[in-house]
Amino acid sequence: MKNWNVAVMGATGAVGSRFLSILEERNFPIKSIKLLASKRSKGKSIKFKKRSCEVEELTHDSFKGVELVLSSAGAERSLEYLPSAVKAGCICIDNSSAFRMDENVPLVVPEVNPHAVKRHRGIIANPNCSTIQLVVALWPLHKKAKIKRVVVSTYQSVSGAGGKNISELKEQVSYLQKAKDADLIGKHTVGKSCIKEFPHQIAFNLIPHIDKFLDNAYTKEEMKMVNETRKIMEDDSIGITATAIRVPVYYAHSESVNIETEDKLSRDEAKGILSRAPGVTLIDDPQNFRYPMPLDAEGTDGVFVGRVREDESIPNGLNLWIVSDNLRKGAALNAIQIAELL
Ligand code: A2P
Numbered sequence: 001m002k003n004w005n006v007a008v009m010g011a012t013g014a015v016g017s018r019f020l021s022i023l024e025e026r027n028f029p030i031k032s033i034k035l036l037a038s039k040r041s042k043g044k045s046i047k048f049k050k051r052s053c054e055v056e057e058l059t060h061d062s063f064k065g066v067e068l069v070l071s072s073a074g075a076e077r078s079l080e081y082l083p084s085a086v087k088a089g090c091i092c093i094d095n096s097s098a099f100r101m102d103e104n105v106p107l108v109v110p111e112v113n114p115h116a117v118k119r120h121r122g123i124i125a126n127p128n129c130s131t132i133q134l135v136v137a138l139w140p141l142h143k144k145a146k147i148k149r150v151v152v153s154t155y156q157s158v159s160g161a162g163g164k165n166i167s168e169l170k171e172q173v174s175y176l177q178k179a180k181d182a183d184l185i186g187k188h189t190v191g192k193s194c195i196k197e198f199p200h201q202i203a204f205n206l207i208p209h210i211d212k213f214l215d216n217a218y219t220k221e222e223m224k225m226v227n228e229t230r231k232i233m234e235d236d237s238i239g240i241t242a243t244a245i246r247v248p249v250y251y252a253h254s255e256s257v258n259i260e261t262e263d264k265l266s267r268d269e270a271k272g273i274l275s276r277a278p279g280v281t282l283i284d285d286p287q288n289f290r291y292p293m294p295l296d297a298e299g300t301d302g303v304f305v306g307r308v309r310e311d312e313s314i315p316n317g318l319n320l321w322i323v324s325d326n327l328r329k330g331a332a333l334n335a336i337q338i339a340e341l342l
Helices: 014-025 075-087 114-119 129-145 163-178 220-233 267-276 328-341
Strands: 004-009 030-037 045-048 051-057 068-071 091-094 123-125 147-156 239-246 253-261 280-282 303-310 317-324
Touching: 004 014, 004 075, 014 030, 014 045, 014 328, 030 045, 068 075, 068 328, 075 091, 091 328, 114 328, 129 147, 129 220, 129 253, 129 267, 129 280, 129 303, 129 317, 129 328, 147 220, 220 239, 267 280, 267 303, 267 317, 317 328
Parallel strands: 004 030, 004 068, 030 051, 068 091, 091 123, 147 239, 280 303
Antiparallel strands: 045 051, 147 253, 253 317, 303 317
């Protein structure tokens, strides 16, 4: 087996740290590893396979001798630096949105469209976290009964927005725990200084706003789910509408999904298909209070599906509840599975 010279771009970030732990867990064949981040992190030490590795500043010259780049340092950095990596001969698996909808860039979920990897010209895009867990569950149902329409609402954890946002929820929770009643502006409202990354308080709140608003009044996150799902499932005829909500959960995204299919699928048939589907773990035993939840999905590799029900308002409809760790299957794990395909 080939051993790779690997660089991790954004190694100090929420997804970057998962790249490192998952490479280690899966014993990915590595010859050398280079940790890249901003100037701020230069010289910082990070443990990889029990060795201390020094973080280097990302520059256009960072890629000499590197064969595989795993990148998650934001779309701007990907746009600026990945062309240099490709020039240096690297294959880049990019977790940002920068190249996902580029015709020349495959957008890959190994359980759904592994064949697309072969078309790469140096960059392979890793889909949006909410899209990955959605398509892993929808694909086996689509193959059996052809999905015509999807209505999805997400319940996305703060870690999806990055390391600073995890800290922001922690700070807000701690502020509210420490504050005396008299210190609180409202009943459970934090001071303005505790709101930095999110547009509003996230502790004990929900924010129906992820990424920028677009002209059609959807957010960019919502449209990513629409466009990326169609690209990965290679079917532009599927109607998809999404609402993305940020929730005060640290790790794992949840999704309430309604689908309409061309052919009828009963609850039992859908459960049978999902129980055999690659990457899916069916947890659907409501009598015993067993259904997927973010706390159970945190730190695991599965896409957990439960609450499977026939939609009684239409002839061929199903409701599903899908949960997965957004930093693992939703980001780092999927990227490393793509690398394993290579
Ligand atoms: P740094 O920690 O030095 O800022 P997250 O997704 O958790 O917010 O992490 C973002 C990652 O992207 C971090 O590793 C961060 O490094 C990195 N990053 C952010 N800005 C830059 C930049 N200008 N150049 C290189 N890396 C960057």
